[in-house]
């Protein structure tokens with residue numbers, strides 16, 4: 001049941017979807033096949049497939065992990081049918097060339113939806129603001145919540161560690177469960193290998209090969225997208241048999257599109273609330289939104305600090321950022337990469353667990369962003 005702000009729960013009929021801009025909801029795609037391919041509840045892919053099948057777009061710019069010149073790289077594709085959208089469904093924790101793919105639309109006719117990370121959407125909105133012709137070609141922009149991505153080098157190094165030849169890799173899919181999941185490495189000869197997702201993710205959480213801009217990022221909910229989707233990991237949603245996506249409609253276009261998709265019965269939605277989301281995840285929200293604690297981490301690890309130090313700092317967050325900055329620095333040199341990937345993987349997992357535990361400690365205080 002969707003709840004309008006102020007309305008009592010159960011007041012609205014199921015088919016009278018009302019989605020409030022800037023509010024957070026949880027839901028999932030009704031189609032089990034979409035959910036089987038998706039990262040969370042499949043909301044993003046369900047919207048794209050409906051847009052395509054109702055002729056409102058000619059295709060969608062979606063991304064996945066592929067291989068180029070024997071290196072693992074993010075790839076952005078122009079999907080023009082359901083199969084193409086499902087092939088790229090799921091989360092690809094890698095830098096993707098979304099902006100370049102959007103620019104290439106200048107040469108092509110038709111209307112396209114685009115899926116991107118918050119920073120990509122910020123860049124794209126700026127770019128489109130001076131290009132009205134291209135802006136018309138991209139009527140729907142869908143964002144993903146994001147707290148960090150990595151360069152393809154992480155996979156290059158990880159596969160070397162696991163004895164997988166990079167040149168033999170065709171695509172990599174991340175299959176997420178409620179907790180955990182797998183990295184499925186599809187090889188060019190048709191076979192595949194599997195690595196537990198948590199092993200790859202611990203390198204990402206520890207800051208190894210993270211994109212330099214992620215170290216200073218402070219907006220993670222894709223507020224410039226029409227609709228943004230993410231995970232919802234509260235105790236209640238973890239226990240649910242069907243994995244849910246969280247979603248926020250940031251624009252009127254996004255809200256109307258979502259209302260329509262719900263009314264058609266293609267996705268479900270229940271009110272969760274933005275305030276409640278921020279309260280529930282206060283530790284990680286302040287950790288990833290505020291720059292103050294990173295100042296000390298940057299100074300300690302020899303990185304160039306941005307902004308200015310603040311009077312009040314969450315020391316636990318500063319310690320977590322110090323681990324991230326130090327690992328990031330190491331992963332930018334060949335010697336450092338050899339060292340990090342030569343260590344037993346439990347060492348990196350321990351570092352990632354430490355970062356996670358420290359990041360969840362919320363000690364309040366004034367806004368020191």
Ligand SMILES: Cc1cc2nc3c(=O)[nH]c(=O)nc-3n(C[C@H](O)[C@H](O)[C@H](O)COP(=O)(O)OP(=O)(O)OC[C@H]3O[C@@H](n4cnc5c(N)ncnc54)[C@H](O)[C@@H]3O)c2cc1C
Nearest residue numbers: 038039040041042043044045062063090092146147230231
């Ligand atoms: C790098 C990264 C970091 C994330 N961090 C968080 C987080 O901290 N917290 C959180 O709540 N959620 C995070 N997410 C989002 C989350 O993993 C799901 O993508 C989101 O919940 C949507 O799920 P879905 O099942 O509705 O989407 P799906 O139906 O699975 O569709 C996902 C869409 O995203 C596109 N996509 C996947 N990876 C990329 C990429 N790298 N660049 C551009 N497009 C891409 C796919 O092509 C697909 O169209 C992250 C995602 C990524 C890619």
Ligand code: SF4
Nearest residue numbers: 119146147148214217
């Ligand atoms: S953390 Fe920020 S800068 Fe990094 S990929 Fe996500 S949105 Fe972009």
